Amino acid sequence: MAKHKTHFEDCDVLVVGGGMAGTGAAFEARHWGRDLKIICVEKANIDRSGAVAQGLYAINCYMGMQWNENQPEDHVRYARNDLMGMVREDLGYDMARHVDSTVHMFDEWGLPMMKNEKTGRYLREGKWQIMIHGESYKPIVAEAAKKSADKIYNRIMITHLLMDETKENRVGGAVGFNMRTGDYYVFRAKTVIVAAGGASHIFKPRAVGEGMGRTWYAPWSNGSAYALPIAVGAKMTQMENRIVLCRFKDGYGPVGAYFLHLKTYTQNANGENYEKKWYDHTKKMVGEYIDHHPTPTCLRNHAFIQETMAGGGPIQMVTTEAFQDPHLETVGWENFLGMTVGQAVVWASQNIDPKYTNPELTTSEPYVMGSHATCSGAWVSGPEDLSPPEYFWGYNRMLTVEGLFGAGDTVGGSAHKFSSGSFTEGRLAAKAAVKYIEDQKAENINVSDKQCENFKKIIYKPLENYTVGRNEITGGTVSPSYISPIQGLQRLQRIMDEYVGGIATNYMTNGNMLKRGLELLEWLQEDLENVGAEDYHQLMRAWELKHRALTSQCVTEHTMFREETRWPGYYYRGDHLKLDDENWHCLTVSRRDPKTGKFTLEKVPVYHIVDEKEKKKAS
Amino acid sequence: MSTFVYMTRCDGCGHCVDICPSDIMHIDETIRRAKNIEPNFCWECYSCVKACPNHAIDVRGYADFAPMGHSVRVRREEEKGTISWKIKFRNGTIKDFVSPITTKPWGKFIPKLAEAEKPDQGEIRSQILYNEPEGLNTKKELPTVSKASFKKGVYY
Numbered sequence: 046m047a048k049h050k051t052h053f054e055d056c057d058v059l060v061v062g063g064g065m066a067g068t069g070a071a072f073e074a075r076h077w078g079r080d081l082k083i084i085c086v087e088k089a090n091i092d093r094s095g096a097v098a099q100g101l102y103a104i105n106c107y108m109g110m111q112w113n114e115n116q117p118e119d120h121v122r123y124a125r126n127d128l129m130g131m132v133r134e135d136l137g138y139d140m141a142r143h144v145d146s147t148v149h150m151f152d153e154w155g156l157p158m159m160k161n162e163k164t165g166r167y168l169r170e171g172k173w174q175i176m177i178h179g180e181s182y183k184p185i186v187a188e189a190a191k192k193s194a195d196k197i198y199n200r201i202m203i204t205h206l207l208m209d210e211t212k213e214n215r216v217g218g219a220v221g222f223n224m225r226t227g228d229y230y231v232f233r234a235k236t237v238i239v240a241a242g243g244a245s246h247i248f249k250p251r252a253v254g255e256g257m258g259r260t261w262y263a264p265w266s267n268g269s270a271y272a273l274p275i276a277v278g279a280k281m282t283q284m285e286n287r288i289v290l291c292r293f294k295d296g297y298g299p300v301g302a303y304f305l306h307l308k309t310y311t312q313n314a315n316g317e318n319y320e321k322k323w324y325d326h327t328k329k330m331v332g333e334y335i336d337h338h339p340t341p342t343c344l345r346n347h348a349f350i351q352e353t354m355a356g357g358g359p360i361q362m363v364t365t366e367a368f369q370d371p372h373l374e375t376v377g378w379e380n381f382l383g384m385t386v387g388q389a390v391v392w393a394s395q396n397i398d399p400k401y402t403n404p405e406l407t408t409s410e411p412y413v414m415g416s417h418a419t420c421s422g423a424w425v426s427g428p429e430d431l432s433p434p435e436y437f438w439g440y441n442r443m444l445t446v447e448g449l450f451g452a453g454d455t456v457g458g459s460a461h462k463f464s465s466g467s468f469t470e471g472r473l474a475a476k477a478a479v480k481y482i483e484d485q486k487a488e489n490i491n492v493s494d495k496q497c498e499n500f501k502k503i504i505y506k507p508l509e510n511y512t513v514g515r516n517e518i519t520g521g522t523v524s525p526s527y528i529s530p531i532q533g534l535q536r537l538q539r540i541m542d543e544y545v546g547g548i549a550t551n552y553m554t555n556g557n558m559l560k561r562g563l564e565l566l567e568w569l570q571e572d573l574e575n576v577g578a579e580d581y582h583q584l585m586r587a588w589e590l591k592h593r594a595l596t597s598q599c600v601t602e603h604t605m606f607r608e609e610t611r612w613p614g615y616y617y618r619g620d621h622l623k624l625d626d627e628n629w630h631c632l633t634v635s636r637r638d639p640k641t642g643k644f645t646l647e648k649v650p651v652y653h654i655v656d657e658k659e660k661k662k663a664s
Numbered sequence: 665m666s667t668f669v670y671m672t673r674c675d676g677c678g679h680c681v682d683i684c685p686s687d688i689m690h691i692d693e694t695i696r697r698a699k700n701i702e703p704n705f706c707w708e709c710y711s712c713v714k715a716c717p718n719h720a721i722d723v724r725g726y727a728d729f730a731p732m733g734h735s736v737r738v739r740r741e742e743e744k745g746t747i748s749w750k751i752k753f754r755n756g757t758i759k760d761f762v763s764p765i766t767t768k769p770w771g772k773f774i775p776k777l778a779e780a781e782k783p784d785q786g787e788i789r790s791q792i793l794y795n796e797p798e799g800l801n802t803k804k805e806l807p808t809v810s811k812a813s814f815k816k817g818v819y820y
Contacts, residue, residue: 075777076794089685098685099709111801118809139791142807146799155768180740180747181765188771193778200687224687255666256726257704258686264705265686295729379761382749386736387708389751390723394730396755428791430808472793480788531704582687582701654814 049222049505051229051497056082056195057487058478059234060471061203061219061273063087064095065183065464066416066453067240068190069147069471070478074238075193077479084232086198086221088585089265091187095242096263096416097464101179102383103170103301105463107148108141112166115173117141121655123173124461126337129611129624131283131632132420133458134654135427135436139473140459140466147469148175156185171305173461180383186468200225203269204588205500206237206277206449209490215447216277217492220500224581229504231497235487236448236478239273240471242266243414243421243454246534247597248287249542249549250410252295259387261290261297262412265589270415270422270455272592275599278639280424280445282457282632282649284596285603287411288419289552289615291346293362294405298388300362302380307367311349311406313357323348330613331624342418346614349408350551360406364399374400410548411616413600415454416467419615421600422457424634424649425450428473433652440481442474445636448487450474458632507587511577527577530586533569537594540565545601546616555619559605566598570642599635599644606646607633666703666726667712673720674698680712680721689721714740714747742770 058074060067063085071085087094108115120141121134148167152158157178159168167175191197203221210217218234245262252259275281292300303309313319320340327335327344335344349360368374377399381388391397397404415422423444427436442450452474453467462470481487507530514526522529528536541547544562546554554562573591578584609625610618631648638645667689669680674697680689681698688702689712698721700706713721725734733754740747745766751759777794797806 072777073794076780077783077788079778079782089687090683093683093709093711094685098711099707110807117807138809143793143796145801146793146796149799149801150795154774155766155770155772157764157767178763178765180763185766185771185774189774192771192774192776252726252728254726254728255703256728256730258666258706259708259726263685263709264707375761378751378759379763382736382738382747382761383763386710386723386738389749390708390725390734390736391730393734393736393751393753394725394732396753396757398753398757430791430811433811433814469793476788476793483788582690585687652814654809656813 049227049229049501051231051501053231053233054084055233056084057235057482058083058475059219059232059237060085061237061239062095062241062269063091063187063190063197064240064242064453065097065186065467066455066471068186069468070238070240070452070475071190071194073472074475074479077476078482081479081482083194084196084198085190085194086201086203086232088200088202090199091190091197092184095183096266097183098263099386100383101177101182101464102380103174103176104148104465105174105301106144106461106466107167107173107175108145109167110145118655120173120461122658127341127418128286128420128460129331129334129341129343130630131286131611131651132460133427133436134652135431135433136425136456136459137461138431138654139428139441140462140469143473144465144469147472148465151185154185154189156182170302174301174305176302176306178383182464198230201230202585202588203273204504206273207233207492207496208277210493210496211489211491212447215490216449217490220497220504222504222581222584224585227581229501233490233492235482235490236450238450238452238471238474238478239270239455240452241269241273241455243270243412243416244268244593244596245412247413247537247541247593247600248410248547249538251407251548259295259297261292261409262414267589268413268592268596270453271413271599272595274423274444274446274449274451274455275595275637276639277446278636279449280634280636281599282422282424282634284413284421284599284635285607285633286419286421286612287413287600287615288417289346289411290409291349291406292409293388294407296385296388296391297409298381298385300406302376303362303364307373307377309362309364309367312361312363313352314359315357319352319357319360320345320348323351326351327613330610330622334624343612343614346408350614354551361403362406363403365401365403368400411546411552413596415456415459416462418461420458420460423451423455425456431654435650436652441477442470443477443481448481450478507576507578507584510575511579514577524577527575528572529577530583530590533573533576533590534593536569537590537597540569541597545604552616553619554604554616556605559601562601563598563605566594566601569594570598599637602635602644602646603633666706666708667700667721667723669698669700670720670722671697673718675718677717679715679717683711683715685709685711710738713738740765
């Protein structure tokens with residue numbers, strides 16, 4: 046243990062994670078807190094970290110208020126409809142009213158925005174999306190964070206939050222280790238903004254072996270956004286609301302530009318529009334929600350899954366018409382090269398030229414996140430002017446732990462933020478954190494050496510597990526005393542896949558399966574005390590796994606609690622196969638007691654702060 | 665796909681190690697060159713390929729679903745502000761694409777807020793963020809919703 050040097054860093058604002066939300070937080074914190082010490086800690090290198098590491102070809106959340114294209118209340122209606130009614134409208138409205146100023150800054154900073162030649166406005170891909178040449182999106186915003194923070198620490202994985210020992214339920218910082226040097230880092234902080242990533246790889250992915258990393262969401266997004274707050278007893282919301290993506294097969298290349306801009310469309314193997322076929326069937330499950338416009342994403346997934354199970358596959362995207370236009374063909378390819386290069390590789394390897402071949406689509410394994418078309422995450426306070434009493438406790442984006450803030454994937458309830466909205470939410474959280482400090486709410490924080498030493502022992506234990514266990518055996522990967530991070534991960538993925546609604550069961554689960562899943566997860570948690578790491582890289586994988594496992598427990602508890610099928614196409618409760626507005630038109634909120642590890646769940650009212658404009662008929 | 669490194673081109677400079685978001689590019693201590701230590705955690709994000717000054721890193725489609733004989737090569741030129749791609753199909757078809765990566769000299773138009781004008785007193789208690797409401801370009805105040813319109817529970 047002595048070989049791991051301890052570094053202490055005291056600061057005012059600690060940003061955990063330097064992705065879109067974290068860079069936004071570091072930037073805005075400096076504006077409001079000129080003399081504050083602002084530190085950002087990133088697991089990788091902020092120039093290429095987070096979900097936007099490889100770039101983006103569109104900004105999916107832009108109102109265009111300056112041209113009266115959309116207003117924040119329109120976005121609330123859109124996100125609410127897509128999530129079958131279940132969002133935090135105060136958070137969504139708040140993000141939407143600020144997001145344009147974020148996008149205008151990106152333009153000013155040098156992010157190449159495509160323009161509509163006739164109007165001079167940003168080129169729309171769809172109602173909410175604008176098109177960009179965003180290969181360098183992340184390095185550009187990282188530059189803003191680097192210019193703002195006092196220090197950026199790369200290659201440090203934050204494993205735990207520290208708690209203040211003076212005042213109950215107040216955060217005191219965070220700890221982690223440097224995966225290059227192995228050194229231990231203690232960040233004592235007045236406020237902490239968790240801006241870490243959502244969770245890929247908690248459900249078994251379709252790809253196996255070498256291709257395992259080809260998940261839709263980045264494999265380095267390991268659920269720290271959830272595990273860090275869950276571990277200190279922060280309340281979480283809508284964790285059952287996992288997302289399944291309908292994407293191009295194998296590469297999970299994006300379909301947004303194809304549907305919206307290139308006007309391609311889907312068909313079954315016989316060339317039929319299969320979505321219509323499943324209308325009556327879906328109506329029986331969800332009632333009038335199937336008539337909403339646009340059709341909620343989960344319900345389109347539902348038709349895809351039903352059609353595939355009925356033998357209508359493979360489902361194809363009809364590209365051969367649009368791709369005859371050379372400009373649209375270029376857009377189609379560059380769309381991948383700018384954000385999902387892997388899809389271009391798959392098509393090149395399989396000789397799929399979408400000009401002549403209609404490529405196949407698939408539905409992905411489930412993911413848990415708070416920034417895309419889904420809203421799992423922490424239960425946070427909204428802004429003072431928009432939030433009803435149940436949603437407001439003093440500071441915007443503050444969790445139910447004092448001084449602990451969230452942004453991006455961390456924040457639950459505010460769906461459809463995407464990259465620009467996550468950056469914006471980081472800005473909102475940072476301003477509130479500075480105000481919290483100015484209001485002298487962060488005085489006399491005490492984090493004892495004992496607390497720090499205790500975490501140090503816990504963090505490095507996987508190295509010791511390996512060293513001791515390895516001496517028992519001659520070689521190989523099989524030990525009676527430890528499991529490796531990859532072995533543990535594959536066990537987690539099978540439990541989630543088979544019991545909690547993964548691809549193995551076509552997203553089906555029920556109360557009995559979930560109960561069994563929770564038992565198996567409990568044993569996995571116990572065994573993770575014995576995870577063995579050969580080196581610091583594996584130590585990182587070990588802690589990623591622990592964060593994924595804790596996230597998974599929370600997801601499973603939530604899935605068990607909501608006794609309805611709210612989002613067919615994302616998952617099904619076979620014992621409650623219908624949407625049930627009478628009993629479940631509400632948000633679910635959980636809390637894990639840090640002392641006992643037991644979860645308690647409750648229903649919380651969903652406020653509709655924006656009315657429904659007018660009833661629109663489904664197209 | 666997963667990345668691999670050509671023996672004769674890599675000089676062990678470590679740019680790929682420094683940038684890889686998944687921490688899977690490491691220097692092999694025996695041959696003193698980079699290698700992918702964990703292909704099954706590669707997202708094919710091309711960060712390392714773009715960062716390599718010797719173009720020593722390439723990608724071979726994932727073994728579990730990609731037939732061999734293809735390639736997707738890239739050259740990212742920061743000073744020119746462009747990125748160029750060459751896609752080669754298994755059947756030999758070639759496609760080339762070039763896109764801009766920035767419109768401004770690198771980093772020059774990103775403000776250093778510590779030196780910028782300070783926010784007005786009291787603004788910390790408002791709802792506005794940096795450069796708002798001006799930065800919204802609406803010539804209006806930041807929008808809000810009257811609390812009188814809130815409705816609890818089922819609305820639809």
